[in-house]
Each structure stands twice: as C-alpha cells, then as structure tokens.
Amino acid sequence: xxxxxxxxxxxxxxxxxxxxxxxxxxxxxxxxxxxxxxxxxxxxxxxxxxxxxxxxxxxxxxxxxxxxxxxxxxxxxxxxx
Numbered sequence: 123x124x125x126x127x128x129x130x131x132x133x134x135x136x137x138x139x140x141x142x143x144x145x146x147x148x149x150x151x152x153x154x155x156x157x158x159x160x161x162x163x164x165x166x167x168x169x170x171x172x173x174x175x176x177x178x179x180x181x182x183x184x185x186x187x188x189x190x191x192x193x194x195x196x197x198x199x200x201x202x203x
Contacts, residue, residue, distance in 0.1 A: 125159065125173040126198035133165040133202045143175055152177055163202065172199045 125143030132138055140156040147154040154175060163171035174197035181190055 123198040125161070125175075126171055126200040129161065129163065129171040129173055130200040130202050133163055133171055136161055139171075139173060143173055147175065147177070165202070167202050169202055170199050171202055172197055 124146035125139045128135075128142040129139040137156075139161050140159045143159045144154045144156060147158075154177060158175050158177060160174040161171065162174075163169065174195065176193055176195045178191045179194050181192060183190075
C-alpha cells in the first residue's frame with residue numbers, strides 16, 4: 123500500500139516505489155527485496171498504478187505433508203495524481 127501511495131505521487135520513480143514497499147514490509151517483520159515487488163503503470167495522470175509484492179512463507183515442519191512454503195501475495199492500486 124505504501125508503494126502504491128508513493129507511486130501515485132511519483133509514478134516515474136520505480137526505485138522509490140520499490141524502496142517504500144520493501145520498507146513497509148520490513149516494518150512488519152517481513153524480509154523482502156526489490157525483486158519481490160512489481161509495478162504496473164502507464165505513468166499518466168488519472169490512470170492506475172498497481173504495486174504487487176510476494177513473500178514465500180516457510181511453514182512449520184509437518185503442517186502440510188510435502189509442502190514447506192506457501193507464496194503470499196498482496197497488491198494495491200491507486201490513481202496517479
């Protein structure tokens with residue numbers, strides 16, 4: 123959400139958008155990198171910017187037989203100002 127908000131104000135700053143998204147996740151105790159962040163936009167005023175993140179969550183041993191991680195995804199969309 124923080125990346126989409128920043129992107130709505132600064133749609134041409136992909137690095138800043140990624141940095142904001144990663145920092146927000148780290149504040150919640152989730153270790154992400156820019157590789158975990160995707161940005162989709164035309165960059166035009168009045169159009170949407172979509173910021174998505176994913177995280178591979180390690181399951182406790184034995185919770186689900188044969189599955190050690192699950193991929194969690196989130197996305198936020200805002201209109202560029």
